[in-house]
Amino acid sequence: MLRLPKFEVRTPESLDAALALLAEFGPDARVIAGGTDLVPNMKHELVTPRIVVSLARIPELRGVGDAGAGWLRLGAMTSLADVAADARVRAQAPALAQAAGLVAGPQLRTMGTLGGNVLLDTRCQWYNQTYFWREALGFCLKKDGTLCHVVEGGSKCVAAASNDTAPALMTLRAELVFVGPQGRRVTPIDDLWLADGAANKKCASDELLVEVRLPPTGPGHRGAYGKLRERASIDFPLLGVATRIELDARGTITDADVVLTALQARPVRVKRAAELLLGVRAEGDAFLAAARAVADQAHRQAHPMPNIPGDAEWRRAMVPVYVRRTLEAAARGAGPVHAV
């Protein structure tokens, strides 16, 4: 059995009190939301905070609400189960509801939060291991070492972005509201990412994610999420595909977006997806041909790393299949897409 190293828990009751703790303890402090990623990582001694700052008692961080002008606000501490079940989210952002509903299993979705999912650490089979295991093999670039066990001679970590909600939020053009010592900042989720698996997010350790904001969508909005995995109960994505299509009153596509995850250190947008689908009616052979063209483009762009479970060639072969199926599901107003 793996033991948790010793640490102290603080439970501030306001954002200001939480920020003050992060400022006071600096690198010794770490935020905990649902703890479903942080606690295993602490057991593996990947992070070793002395002070764990819980956000559980800050009421304004929880829940889904109206943010004005048709925008929806989702508090960072809203559980994934609540995001998946919320009627407004399902109507306005179906891809997000589907992605949240496919994270891990029911227990983890009840504990795990949207904020924790957005800020999830990247994953690699040579990193998500015990201290003993990592020490025996030799530490790697992401923590304590100087080389990568995946890319020979590589100077940059390629651990995989593995958060299911991230690609969905990117297709939805979500905005993130952070609060830190300098006050509030709002950033489009597209601008959060860095292509470095060691630290793939532009978010300082003394900042808190307060909420995720979703812009309004109209009646022609369609979205879906597809997830490749071997076991439905607990698997992280071996590939994640989020799609968005906008239709006019006649059912013709006016805009589209496709974002993939679990292939590299950050979620990646499929190039020219909108261009290939624009002006096509979202049904029949013309749509299928356009969806296949997007799938082929995704296939060309996708180069999965062999550092998460699942054969990398199989994951690559499934990219066009899942892109096409997830586009078709969106067009039908259906989804999510998954074989298991």
Place this chain on the structure above:
Amino acid sequence: MIVESLDPEGPYGAKEAGEGPLHPSLPALSNAVFDAVGIRLRELPFTPAKVLKALAEKNARSTPLAGGRV
């Protein structure tokens, strides 16, 4: 569960009960895959990745120019 028996082949007369039933079921699963798509998998688990790889190898043998279809 203890069933009194005496197996002259086992240590102290003990008789196994777990291994036997496994012997026919795994080959039966392998046969089912073979029956369905004509590939022989010899290593567990029979994951989709292994099936796909074996199918690709089989296709490459029979029709050298066959490409995958999305």
